[in-house]
Amino acid sequence: MSEDRPAYHIKPAEGLDDLGINYICRKQYEWGERMGWHNKTVLEALALIASEVGEAVNECRGDAPTPAFGEELADIILRVADLAQWQRINLAAEIACKMAKNEERGTRGRRV
Ligand SMILES: [Mg+2]
Numbered sequence: 001m002s003e004d005r006p007a008y009h010i011k012p013a014e015g016l017d018d019l020g021i022n023y024i025c026r027k028q029y030e031w032g033e034r035m036g037w038h039n040k041t042v043l044e045a046l047a048l049i050a051s052e053v054g055e056a057v058n059e060c061r062g063d064a065p066t067p068a069f070g071e072e073l074a075d076i077i078l079r080v081a082d083l084a085q086w087q088r089i090n091l092a093a094e095i096a097c098k099m100a101k102n103e104e105r106g107t108r109g110r111r112v
Contacts, residue, residue, distance in 0.1 A: 021081065022092045028078050029085035038086065045083045052076045 032038050040048075056072035059065055084091040 020092060021095065022090065024077070025081040025085040025091055028081045032082050042083070042087070045079070045086070049076060049079045049083070052079055 029038075052072060052075040056069060056076060059069040059072050081091065084094075
C-alpha cells in the first residue's frame with residue numbers, strides 16, 4: 001500500500017492487498033452464487049456497475065473524495081469481476097492485452 005494514501009484507508013489483512021484479478025472474479029462470483037443474486041441479465045449487471053459509479057461520484061462532490069470513495073471504487077471492481085466471471089471472460093488476460101494495446105497507441109499527439 002502506498003505511503004501517500006490518506007490516513008483513513010484501512011490496511012488490509014496480510015496478503016489481501018495484492019489479489020489477482022481472476023481470483024477476485026472467482027471469489028466474487030462464488031459469493032454471488034451463495035447469495036442467490038445471479039438472476040439478472042447482462043444489461044442489469046451493467047446497470048448495477050453504473051449505479052456504483054454514481055455512488056462513487058457522490059463521494060467526490062465536496063472539495064476532496066470522502067473516506068467512502070475507496071469502498072465505492074471497490075464496489076465497481078467487484079461488480080465488474082462478478083460479470084466477467086459469469087460471462088467466462090479472463091479479465092486478467094483482457095486487461096493485459098488492453099494495456100499492451102494502449103502502450104502501442106502512444107500519446108496520439110498529446111504532450112506527455
Ligand atoms: Mg456502493
